Amino acid sequence: MDSYTxxxxxxxxxxxxxxxxxxxxxxxxxxxxxxxxxxxxRRIKALHIASSLIKKALEE
Known part of the structure; x- marks a missing residue:
């Protein structure tokens, strides 16, 4: 996976x-x-999933 700041x-x-x-x-x-x-x-659902994944990445 790519690394982001x-x-x-x-x-x-x-x-x-x-x-x-x-x-x-x-x-x-x-x-x-x-x-x-x-x-x-479906777009809203996908955006909520993306948001959750980003929040999870920020916690690491």
């Missing part, structure tokens, strides 16, 4: 948190059951 990981975490927030604001505007809605839900 603590600062790079913290910046990535801030960017991911911002993206999650923006996605969650848009989600209610999309009609449930559409491909856009499903894709956004």
């Amino acid at each position: 603590k600062e790079e990981l913290e910046e990535a975490l801030r960017a991911i948190a911002s993206t999650i927030s923006k996605c969650e604001k848009v989600l209610p505007k999309l009609k449930q059951g559409t491909s856009q809605h499903t894709l956004l839900i």
Whole structure:
């Protein structure tokens, strides 16, 4: 796995948190059951996973 500095990981975490927030604001505007809605839900889930992994890496 690539090695990243603590600062790079913290910046990535801030960017991911911002993206999650923006996605969650848009989600209610999309009609449930559409491909856009499903894709956004999956993206949010993936971003939460990425965030968790970065937090875990920062703890090491």
